[in-house]
Amino acid sequence: MTAVAVTTAGKRMMTTGSLLLAGRATVRIVAAASVFLASHTTFALGGPAAQVDTSRCTVCHGIHGEGSPGGVPRLAGQNAEYMNHALGMFKAGTRAGPIMQPIARNLSDMEIRQLADYFSNQRAPRVEMAASASPQLVLAGKQLAERGAVNVAACFSCHAAQGKGNGARFPSIAAEPAQFVINRLHEFQARAQGKIPEPGTMTAVAATLDENQIAEAAAYLSQLGP
Numbered sequence: 001m002t003a004v005a006v007t008t009a010g011k012r013m014m015t016t017g018s019l020l021l022a023g024r025a026t027v028r029i030v031a032a033a034s035v036f037l038a039s040h041t042t043f044a045l046g047g048p049a050a051q052v053d054t055s056r057c058t059v060c061h062g063i064h065g066e067g068s069p070g071g072v073p074r075l076a077g078q079n080a081e082y083m084n085h086a087l088g089m090f091k092a093g094t095r096a097g098p099i100m101q102p103i104a105r106n107l108s109d110m111e112i113r114q115l116a117d118y119f120s121n122q123r124a125p126r127v128e129m130a131a132s133a134s135p136q137l138v139l140a141g142k143q144l145a146e147r148g149a150v151n152v153a154a155c156f157s158c159h160a161a162q163g164k165g166n167g168a169r170f171p172s173i174a175a176e177p178a179q180f181v182i183n184r185l186h187e188f189q190a191r192a193q194g195k196i197p198e199p200g201t202m203t204a205v206a207a208t209l210d211e212n213q214i215a216e217a218a219a220y221l222s223q224l225g226p
């Protein structure tokens with residue numbers, strides 16, 4: 001739907017459909033209702049003013065998309081293109097996800113775009129973990145993330161300093177709930193068993209990680225600031 005706001009004689013009028021301006025600002029409303037807005041008007045031509053229902057997402061991902069300790073990922077501040085692509089893959093069935101696939105299948109491409117943009121623009125502190133990891137585990141995770149190990153490159157060499165992410169390809173991994181990091185790394189590992197992963201992909205990286213390294217990375221990333 002295209003909403004157009006026009007100021008006529010000091011009043012703001014919101015119309016749907018096309019409008020005709022002839023002579024001295026005669027406005028003919030072709031489509032249904034017109035709405036008078038007292039103070040300000042959201043001006044949009046097929047733009048972001050279109051409302052998208054986020055409640056069906058926040059019920060799990062948190063009110064600002066901060067995620068949950070149970071393993072629901074953080075969406076707040078995540079790269080919009082990355083999320084757009086992720087949701088597209090859930091929809092197409094090319095990314096595994098018993099929870100997200102049926103949800104994404106019910107979304108139009110337009111809704112996916114809007115939801116990705118919406119959550120990307122959200123700001124929220126990291127979600128608090130039920131139990132805090134030991135300082136040793138966190139420190140080992142920090143070393144792995146910053147310097148890597150014999151079997152793996154530093155996480156931040158791809159995911160950028162402090163895991164903030166780098167463009168559409170390398171998602172932000174900072175402040176992700178530990179359980180999500182663990183689950184997702186296991187998922188990449190499972191994928192690596194199906195076929196030999198391409199070098200430089202996360203599937204190839206995850207395939208080299210052992211369980212201790214996964215626990216370390218999860219402990220560290222989950223206590224980083226977003």
Ligand code: HEC
Binds near residue numbers: 056
């Ligand atoms: C029933 C709980 C639930 C609901 C409702 C839900 N999600 Fe999810 N979502 C999850 C879980 C759990 C994961 C992680 C599992 C996975 O990756 O398959 C996830 C993963 C995602 C991811 C991938 C994030 C990443 O960084 O890899 C995106 C994007 C996402 N959800 C967006 C949404 C949007 C948008 C909605 C609303 C239309 C939504 N989710 C509704 C539980 C939910």
Ligand code: HEC
Binds near residue numbers: 159169185201
């Ligand atoms: C060679 C570059 C590279 C390195 C090194 C790397 N990653 Fe990744 N990582 C990626 C890419 C690319 C993706 C996106 C994959 C996708 O969505 O299919 C990704 C995705 C992820 C995700 C999923 C994020 C999400 O929101 O779904 C996690 C978690 C992750 N990486 C953790 C790590 C950890 C921990 C390390 C270090 C042990 C690491 N990565 C090292 C390239 C890398």
